[in-house]
Amino acid sequence: MKRVLAEGYELDDDPDRIDIDAVHAYISGESYWGQGRPRAVVERAVRKSARVVGLYKDDAQVGFSRAVTDEGANVSYLADVYVLAEHRGHGLGLELVREMVDNGPLAGNTWLLHTRDMHELYAKLGFGPPGERLMERPS
Numbered sequence: 765m766k767r768v769l770a771e772g773y774e775l776d777d778d779p780d781r782i783d784i785d786a787v788h789a790y791i792s793g794e795s796y797w798g799q800g801r802p803r804a805v806v807e808r809a810v811r812k813s814a815r816v817v818g819l820y821k822d823d824a825q826v827g828f829s830r831a832v833t834d835e836g837a838n839v840s841y842l843a844d845v846y847v848l849a850e851h852r853g854h855g856l857g858l859e860l861v862r863e864m865v866d867n868g869p870l871a872g873n874t875w876l877l878h879t880r881d882m883h884e885l886y887a888k889l890g891f892g893p894p895g896e897r898l899m900e901r902p903s
């Protein structure tokens with residue numbers, strides 16, 4: 765499903781529209797979490813995710829997010845969220861994440877994510893610190 769935003773921006777959850785080369789370039793070259801990730805791994809993650817939401821400006825891929833779930837039953841994990849640097853600061857990241865967590869088939873799920881410094885953004889969409897029931901085994 766597509767959602768048109770202002771100034772030529774658009775959100776779209778069509779997995780076939782994702783520009784794998786663009787997503788790979790950002791994640792492997794610029795992100796703080798996926799440096800050096802091989803293109804084949806990025807492509808597999810895109811293809812196997814339960815939902816992807818791309819952000820486009822005049823049809824070019826300028827942002828991305830994906831969700832991993834238990835077939836959408838209960839829990840979704842939000843991953844690989846980015847907006848290219850030259851498009852940041854205009855509310856696009858918030859809309860990208862909102863589209864993923866508040867609209868579409870996974871909207872009612874419990875959502876989990878990791879973030880280094882974007883707690884404020886996610887707090888606007890209902891994310892908070894983990895409760896005492898949540899545990900993690902890091903890789």
Ligand SMILES: CC(C)(COP(=O)(O)OP(=O)(O)OC[C@H]1O[C@@H](n2cnc3c(N)ncnc32)[C@H](O)[C@@H]1OP(=O)(O)O)[C@@H](O)C(=O)NCCC(=O)NCCS
Nearest residue numbers: 845846847852853854855856857858859878879882884885
């Ligand atoms: C995170 C990211 C997607 C946000 O995209 P964006 O389009 O700039 O975000 P928005 O303009 O929608 O900002 C929404 C809110 O996020 C928070 N935020 C945005 N940039 C921030 C920054 N540099 N530092 C701290 N908080 C920030 C603010 O709360 C902001 O709300 P405000 O404008 O009322 O202050 C983008 O900065 C990015 O790609 N960063 C690098 C990759 C990354 O960190 N991804 C997230 C991994 S969990």
